[in-house]
Each structure stands twice: as C-alpha cells, then as structure tokens.
Amino acid sequence: MPPDPAITVAGRPFRRPRWKLLLAQNVGLALAVVMLILSLVIYCVIYVAAQHRLPGNFELTSTVNTTMPLAFASIAQTIVVLTRGIDLSVGGVVDLSNAVAAVKLGDSLGSEILWSLVVLVIGATCGLVNGLLVTLGRLQPILVTLATLSIYQGIAIRVLPQPGGQIPQNYTDAFASITGPWSLLYVIIVGVLWWAFRRSSLGVGVFAIGNDETAASANGVAVRRARILAYVLGGVFSAISGLFLAASATAGDATTGNTYTLTSIVAAVLGGVSLFGGRGNGVGAILGAFISTMIVNILFFAHINPLYQSFYEGLFLVLAVVLVGSVGRLMRKAM
Amino acid sequence: MTDAGHAALAGAPFIEGIGLSRAYGGVRALHNASLAVLPGEVHALVGENGAGKSTLIKVLGGRVRPDSGEIRLRGTSVSFSGPEAAHRVGVQTVFQELTLLPSLTVAENLFLSREPRSRLTHLIDRRAMGRRAEELLTGMGIDHIDPLAAVEDISLSERQLVEIVRAISHEPDILFLDEPTSSLVEREVVWLFEQIRRLRARGTAMVFTSHRWNEVRSIADRITVFRNGGDVGTFTDISEDDAVSLMTGRHVETLYPPVPALTASAPIALETHHLASAHLHDVSLQLHAGEILGVGGLAGHGHRALFFTLFGADRATSGTITVAGKQVSIRSPHDAMKRGVGIALVPEDRKTEGLLLRMSVRDNMTLAILRGRLSRMGFLRRAEEKRLSSDLSRQLRIKTAGPHIAVGSLSGGNQQKVLLGRWLLAEPRILLLYDVTRGVDVSTKAEIYALIHRLAAEGKAILFYSSDAEELAHLTHRVLVMREGRIAAALEGNAITAEAIVSAAVRDTSPASGRGTHAA
Ligand SMILES: Nc1ncnc2c1ncn2[C@@H]1O[C@H](COP(=O)(O)OP(=O)(O)O)[C@@H](O)[C@H]1O
Numbered sequence: 028m029p030p031d032p033a034i035t036v037a038g039r040p041f042r043r044p045r046w047k048l049l050l051a052q053n054v055g056l057a058l059a060v061v062m063l064i065l066s067l068v069i070y071c072v073i074y075v076a077a078q079h080r081l082p083g084n085f086e087l088t089s090t091v092n093t094t095m096p097l098a099f100a101s102i103a104q105t106i107v108v109l110t111r112g113i114d115l116s117v118g119g120v121v122d123l124s125n126a127v128a129a130v131k132l133g134d135s136l137g138s139e140i141l142w143s144l145v146v147l148v149i150g151a152t153c154g155l156v157n158g159l160l161v162t163l164g165r166l167q168p169i170l171v172t173l174a175t176l177s178i179y180q181g182i183a184i185r186v187l188p189q190p191g192g193q194i195p196q197n198y199t200d201a202f203a204s205i206t207g208p209w210s211l212l213y214v215i216i217v218g219v220l221w222w223a224f225r226r227s228s229l230g231v232g233v234f235a236i237g238n239d240e241t242a243a244s245a246n247g248v249a250v251r252r253a254r255i256l257a258y259v260l261g262g263v264f265s266a267i268s269g270l271f272l273a274a275s276a277t278a279g280d281a282t283t284g285n286t287y288t289l290t291s292i293v294a295a296v297l298g299g300v301s302l303f304g305g306r307g308n309g310v311g312a313i314l315g316a317f318i319s320t321m322i323v324n325i326l327f328f329a330h331i332n333p334l335y336q337s338f339y340e341g342l343f344l345v346l347a348v349v350l351v352g353s354v355g356r357l358m359r360k361a362m
Numbered sequence: 363m364t365d366a367g368h369a370a371l372a373g374a375p376f377i378e379g380i381g382l383s384r385a386y387g388g389v390r391a392l393h394n395a396s397l398a399v400l401p402g403e404v405h406a407l408v409g410e411n412g413a414g415k416s417t418l419i420k421v422l423g424g425r426v427r428p429d430s431g432e433i434r435l436r437g438t439s440v441s442f443s444g445p446e447a448a449h450r451v452g453v454q455t456v457f458q459e460l461t462l463l464p465s466l467t468v469a470e471n472l473f474l475s476r477e478p479r480s481r482l483t484h485l486i487d488r489r490a491m492g493r494r495a496e497e498l499l500t501g502m503g504i505d506h507i508d509p510l511a512a513v514e515d516i517s518l519s520e521r522q523l524v525e526i527v528r529a530i531s532h533e534p535d536i537l538f539l540d541e542p543t544s545s546l547v548e549r550e551v552v553w554l555f556e557q558i559r560r561l562r563a564r565g566t567a568m569v570f571t572s573h574r575w576n577e578v579r580s581i582a583d584r585i586t587v588f589r590n591g592g593d594v595g596t597f598t599d600i601s602e603d604d605a606v607s608l609m610t611g612r613h614v615e616t617l618y619p620p621v622p623a624l625t626a627s628a629p630i631a632l633e634t635h636h637l638a639s640a641h642l643h644d645v646s647l648q649l650h651a652g653e654i655l656g657v658g659g660l661a662g663h664g665h666r667a668l669f670f671t672l673f674g675a676d677r678a679t680s681g682t683i684t685v686a687g688k689q690v691s692i693r694s695p696h697d698a699m700k701r702g703v704g705i706a707l708v709p710e711d712r713k714t715e716g717l718l719l720r721m722s723v724r725d726n727m728t729l730a731i732l733r734g735r736l737s738r739m740g741f742l743r744r745a746e747e748k749r750l751s752s753d754l755s756r757q758l759r760i761k762t763a764g765p766h767i768a769v770g771s772l773s774g775g776n777q778q779k780v781l782l783g784r785w786l787l788a789e790p791r792i793l794l795l796y797d798v799t800r801g802v803d804v805s806t807k808a809e810i811y812a813l814i815h816r817l818a819a820e821g822k823a824i825l826f827y828s829s830d831a832e833e834l835a836h837l838t839h840r841v842l843v844m845r846e847g848r849i850a851a852a853l854e855g856n857a858i859t860a861e862a863i864v865s866a867a868v869r870d871t872s873p874a875s876g877r878g879t880h881a882a
C-alpha cells in the first residue's frame with residue numbers, strides 16, 4: 028500500500044506498552060505459572076516438614092507420570108472449550124482407549140505401534156461422532172457429550188469387563204518411565220504442537236468461532252469444519268490420555284478414566300481457559316493439570332483426612348477461579 | 363430538488379438492488395426497495411431508525427438473503443451465499459454491528475482467513491502478519507492502534523476504525539458503511555471522510571448511512587431516502603428540511619420546541635466547587651431546578667469525566683459537590699441514586715453501559731427501582747411493575763410489540779427511550795443526559811427533546827451534554843463549553859449558537875479538530 032498523505036487520527040497519542048498488552052492477553056497463562064510455582068513451594072515446605080528432606084527424583088517422576096494422562100485430557104477439553112463447547116465424553120474416550128490398549132497391545136513393537144494408531148483412530152471417531160452431532164444435528168454440546176460419555180463407557184466395559192490385560196514393559200518405559208521424569212519431553216512436544224495449532228487455519232478458526240460464530244463465518248472462517256475438527260482433535264487427545272494412563276498403570280481398567288471428564292475441566296480452568304470460549308492456551312491447560320496434581324500431593328502430605336480431600340480440592344478450585352477472574356479484570360482496568 | 367432518475371445518470375450501476383423485500387416474522391424490514399450505486403459515487407442512505415437501511419445493506423453485502431427481488435452486479439444477476447461470496451466479487455461491508463473477534467489481536471482480525479504464511483511450514487507467520495498490519499494501519503494514518511493489542515482491549519471507536527481499515531484493505535469496488543460515524547469522534551470522522559474521498563478518486567463506489575445531516579451534506583454525491591422499508595426517492599441535491607419531511611412526514615422547524623421559561627427564583631439543585639480529577643480541572647458550576655444546562659465541546663475534553671464523576675462512576679481527587687444546598691459525597695452510582703441526592707445518568711452507549719439487551723423492556727425499565735419503590739418487604743410488587751412500565755411505554759411512545767419483548771430487538775431510538783424511562787421511574791431530581799440522541803433518528807429526537815423540556819418544566823435540573831452543537835444551541839438555557847478539562851466558556855441567551863459553541867471549543871487548539879463540512 029503506497030503511503031498517502033492521510034490525516035493521522037491520534038485519538039490517544041500513546042500506545043500502551045507491548046508487555047502490558049501481551050500480559051492482558053495471557054493473564055490466564057501467567058497466573059497458571061504463578062499458581063504452579065506457589066503450589067510447588069508449598070509442596071516442598073510441607074514435604075520437608077513431614078519427611079525431613081527435599082523431594083527428589085522419585086517424587087518428581089511419579090508426579091509427572093500421574094499427571095500426563097490428565098495433561099492430555101485437559102488439552103482435549105481445551106480444544107473443545109475454545110469453540111464455546113464442552114466435552115463430557117473425555118472420560119469415556121479415556122476408558123475406551125485404555126481398555127483397547129490393555130486388551131490388544133502385543134509384545135512386539137509392530138503390534139504396539141499398530142494398536143496405538145488404532146486407538147488414536149478410535150478416539151478420532153468418537154470425537155467425530157460428537158462433532159457431527161453438535162454441528163450437523165445442531166444439538167447442545169453438553170447434551171451430546173453427556174450421552175456419548177455413557178455410550179463410550181459402555182463400549183469400554185464391553186471391551187474389558189474386568190480390570191486386567193497387560194501393558195508391555197517397553198511401552199511403560201516409553202511413556203511412563205519410572206527412572207526419571209522423561210515424560211516431560213511429551214509436554215515439550217505438545218507445546219510445539221500447540222504453537223503450530225495456533226498458527227494453522229484450524230487453530231484460528233477454533234478461536235474465531237469461540238469468539239463469535241457469525242462474525243467468524245462472515246470473514247471466511249469455515250465454521251462447521253473447524254468445529255467438527257475440534258471435536259475430532261479432542262477425541263484424539265483423550266485417546267492419547269488413555270494410552271498414557273494404561274502405560275503408567277501397566278494394566279487396563281475400563282472405569283479409571285471416568286474422573287477425567289471433570290478433572291480435565293478443572294485443569295483447563297486452572298490453566299486460564301475460559302469456559303465461555305475463545306480464550307485460553309493449551310500450555311496453560313497442561314500447567315493446570317500439574318497444579319491439580321500438586322494440590323492433591325499437598326493435601327496428602329498435609330495429612331488431610333482423605334474423606335475431606337475433595338472438599339479441599341473444591342475449595343482450592345474456587346479460590347483459583349476467583350483469583351484468575353479478579354486479577355484478569357484488575358489487569359484490564361489498570362491498562 | 364432534482365429527482366435524478368436512473369436513466370438520467372451517466373454510467374451503468376456497479377451494484378443494483380431491484381425490488382428487494384425481506385421480512386422478519388411479521389415485520390417487513392424491507393419492502394420492494396431499490397438502490398442503484400454508480401462507480402465512484404458516494405451514496406448516502408438516510409431514514410429513521412427501523413426504515414430498513416441496515417437490512418438493505420445486509421442484503422447487498424451478502425449477509426442476509428432477500429425474500430424476493432434481485433441483486434445485479436455490473437448488470438448481471440447474482441445471489442450471495444454469504445458475506446465471503448460478496449468479498450470475492452469486490453463487495454465489502456462494515457456492518458452496523460461490528461464483526462471483529464474480541465479475543466484475537468487487531469492484526470489477526472485484519473488478516474483473518476488471508477493470513478501471511480511461512481513458505482517453509484505453511485503455518486501463519488505471525489511476525490509478518492504483525493508487520494503488515496502495522497504497515498496497513500500507519501499507511502492509512504492510524505498510528506495509535508497497536509496491531510498486537512487484542513480487540514477487546516481497544517476502545518469502541520478504535521474497533522470501528524479497524525473494521526473500516528479491514529474493509530478498505532480488501533480494495534473493494536463497492537464499500538458499504540452502515541453508520542460508520544456513530545461511534546467516532548470528530549477527528550476520526552475527518553479521517554474517514556478523507557479515506558472516502560481517496561477511494562472515490564480511485565473509482566470505488568460507496569454507500570453509507572448516517573443520522574447527521576452535516577455529514578451527509580459534506581460527502582454524499584447522491585442521497586436516497588428510506589421510509590418504512592422502501593426507498594422514497596434518490597436525489598443529487600436536497601435540503602435537510604425536504605429530506606426530513608420525506609423521512610418522517612414532519613417538518614424540521616418543529617424538531618426543536620421552544621425552550622421553557624426559567625423561573626428567576628429557582629433554587630440551585632446541583633453545585634460543584636473546584637472539582638478536579640485526572641481529566642477535570644477546577645470545574646465549578648451551578649445548575650438550577652428547572653434548568654437545562656448544556657455542556658459542549660470536542661470529545662475527549664472532560665465531559666465524560668464530569669458526568670461520570672457527578673454520577674459516582676469516577677472519583678474526583680478534590681473539590682466538592684453540593685446537592686440542594688447540602689454537601690454530598692458520591693462514591694458510587696448507588697450514592698448518586700440515593701434519596702436526598704437523586705442524580706441519574708443516561709449514558710450514550712446504551713448497549714454497553716445501560717441496557718440488558720436480552721431482558722424485556724419491562725425489566726429494563728424497572729431495574730433502578732427494584733429495590734426501592736417496587737419492593738415490599740423484599741418481594742417484588744409485580745402488578746405495580748406492570749402498571750408502571752406499560753404507562754411509561756405509552757407515555758414515551760415506545761414502539762414494541764409489548765413490554766415483554768427483549769430490548770435488543772428494538773430499534774436504536776426506542777432502546778434509548780427505554781433507558782430514559784428507567785431513570786424517569788427512579789424520579790431523580792437531577793438528570794445527567796450524556797449524548798442521549800446519538801444514533802437516534804429525527805422523530806425520536808423530537809420526542810426526546812419534548813420530553814426533556816417537559817421534565818425541566820416539572821422542575822427537574824438537567825445537565826445535557828451533546829456532541830451536536832446545533833442541538834445544544836436549540837435545547838438549553840445556558841451552555842458551558844469545556845476544553846482540556848476546564849470550563850472554557852459560558853454562553854447564555856442569544857449568545858448560544860452552534861457556531862459560538864464550536865469556536866469556543868476549538869479556540870487555541872489545532873485547526874484539524876473541527877468537523878469537516880467543506881464539500882469535496
Ligand atoms: N434480525 C432481525 N429480527 C427481527 N427484526 C429485525 C431484524 N433486523 C431488523 N429487524 C426489523 O426490521 C426493521 C428495519 O430494521 P433496520 O434495517 O435495522 O433499520 P435501520 O437500519 O434503517 O434503522 C426494524 O423494524 C427492525 O426492528
């Protein structure tokens with residue numbers, strides 16, 4: 028565009044500093060970092076008080092391994108929530124993928140790769156069903172995924188009626204090694220994938236429809252395609268979550284995944300993802316998953332009566348949500 | 363007045379709507395409406411709120427399908443499956459409701475679905491996108507908007523600018539602008555008109571709507587008047603009076619009723635002494651019961667701060683406020699509305715600052731008195747609520763199918779009346795009216811003026827800010843002109859003219875800040 032002698036429109040002559048703008052856009056993520064650090068510090072203090080030494084490699088490794096399934100489930104949830112939807116079927120897909128892995132994974136590398144891929148395809152199919160019902164059936168996401176949650180759980184029980192099955196040792200070593208927190212590598216991979224997602228048409232589309240569906244479509248965003256694919260991706264990440272769960276548990280159970288429906292929502296919210304859609308970050312959701320785990324760890328070492336554990340978890344969640352909301356508002360006001 | 367029939371004009375129309383109709387439920391938003399837009403012309407659409415201007419623009423912009431009628435683009439019949447289809451053939455629209463995505467950045471919005479890609483990965487190159495957005499904005503003279511800011515973090519007028527820049531950046535052959543100036547301040551309007559002239563010189567056809575006659579007069583080559591969903595004539599030259607009578611069947615002289623007489627002994631209702639804050643400097647004023655005190659000046663010179671401080675939505679750093687002789691402390695709107703103070707504020711931006719769009723007319727009207735007059739031991743007096751709200755709807759002549767209808771579906775002027783109604787129910791002694799007629803059509807303006815005068819005659823004290831100097835001049839007893847947060851001039855009696863207000867507002871400031879009224 029050639030420069031032209033147009034009048035300048037300095038309504039407000041000064042721009043706000045960039046860091047303020049970027050912080051305002053990433054308040055949720057920034058707060059998740061702060062909460063994670065805080066919870067780590069509190070954990071260490073309580074741990075030292077109880078055990079008279081610092082937590083070491085073992086604690087770190089087990090924290091990472093127990094968090095990985097939740098981290099992937101919360102990514103799945105985040106992608107769908109960004110479209111202003113919700114995926115209650117996350118738990119069902121985790122169950123199903125977990126059950127299939129436990130029943131089918133063979134000892135050979137070929138079998139492991141093949142069946143892992145099959146599980147991902149199953150996850151994608153589950154997501155596709157959700158996406159089609161929501162998009163073409165024009166049904167509410169909460170109803171659709173509530174129904175498919177039961178369906179996927181039912182199929183999982185059919186596949187693996189009793190807890191059991193066997194996960195090959197090398198599979199566990201690859202995804203939930205007990206020798207060290209190597210699984211953090213997958214967090215980095217997911218971070219990179221998220222970076223790419225945010226720079227793809229699909230990613231922009233997902234954020235756009237979460238903001239304003241009509242405006243998005245008026246500007247050439249393929250709304251239906253983006254929404255369906257968001258559910259498909261959600262299904263895939265739920266399936267990955269099931270695989271990590273199988274790897275760390277070394278056996279299958281078609282019911283352990285149920286809790287991930289709710290915990291994935293909690294982790295996403297802790298990570299700064301807005302349930303109103305259009306705002307959030309996958310990396311934040313992963314941090315949210317780690318914060319959730321740390322809260323459980325803290326409660327454990329603080330010798331909280333397990334009966335009250337969920338009470339305190341709820342309390343922390345409310346505090347965190349209030350914090351995220353009010354700090355975000357204050358930030359915007361202060362700009 | 364010359365009625366320029368299509369045949370008399372040189373050049374074939376770029377885009378043409380012929381006999382377009384569109385109904386929403388029982389409402390005929392558009393009825394057998396036609397419009398022909400010529401290459402390189404600026405075509406103004408004028409008409410009251412609800413006349414169908416926006417619906418016509420939505421139909422021609424591809425956002426709404428007509429029930430019947432034809433759209434011709436360069437002589438061939440077309441039908442748009444959506445705005446994007448219109449974009450592909452060079453038709454861009456800035457709709458009245460903005461279509462930016464709030465949580466995305468300005469740059470992302472500007473380049474949505476045509477983002478620059480990295481050659482290697484084919485992923486969106488956000489850095490290049492930011493750079494190109496920066497070039498685009500500064501190339502058009504906008505250097506105060508950061509392309510990396512989220513749209514939700516910039517002001518309403520900045521969003522409007524971004525939306526306009528986006529439409530222009532597609533280099534359209536035809537550009538529709540639906541009330542583009544309603545959220546812009548003077549210098550931004552000057553900027554917009556500069557852009558429009560530049561595009562016109564390039565041969566772009568443009569259609570815009572506005573409720574401000576001086577804008578229409580200064581930039582439009584032709585004017586089409588709309589009434590009740592259809593066009594009632596296209597003109598190259600028409601006086602405001604004639605246009606208004608075509609739009610409404612009312613004559614413009616009757617727009618401003620005579621100002622009611624002031625009683626000399628009227629007590630002082632509101633007084634400020636040396637009020638100061640970040641945007642206010644040493645503001646002292648007196649407002650009497652029954653008086654309409656105008657406040658004028660260019661946008662951004664402290665009016666808003668004054669009104670919001672008096673209403674408790676902003677804080678003063680020093681100075682005092684006295685109501686009916688007693689010093690009061692107003693730290694929140696709740697304080698302002700308290701018995702014994704009785705200050706109400708009707709803001710300009712009814713959508714974001716006043717109304718709950720999804721709630722009914724009735725609920726919106728009675729919101730301010732729910733805990734007061736309408737409550738009996740904590741319970742709501744439903745019958746009383748119904749009676750009050752339907753009386754008021756009748757009194758204010760609010761056009762709606764009933765008080766249970768959601769406010770969001772009313773036209774702009776009627777929404778404003780609902781908001782006025784809310785504060786009338788609260789029975790304030792002092793009314794702060796902040797640019798209440800902005801974006802409101804002529805008939806409704808006339809009704810609002812009459813209402814203001816009636817309220818003053820009843821003894822209410824009214825502080826009235828308007829961005830329209832003409833309106834201030836005709837409606838008030840006195841006018842205070844603000845500049846840089848101070849009262850720069852006080853005009854009284856015959857000294858109150860639109861020219862005097864404007865000249866007091868711009869004195870000592872840069873000449874570019876007046877509104878451009880010179881013909882192109
Ligand atoms: N989406 C809609 N649903 C219902 N009624 C509508 C809708 N859009 C417009 N209308 C009605 O159609 C009429 C024309 O509206 P509009 O085209 O917005 O008028 P204008 O832009 O001239 O003010 C109004 O009576 C309005 O209430």
Ligand SMILES: [Mg+2]
Nearest residue numbers: 415416417458
């Ligand atoms: Mg309109």
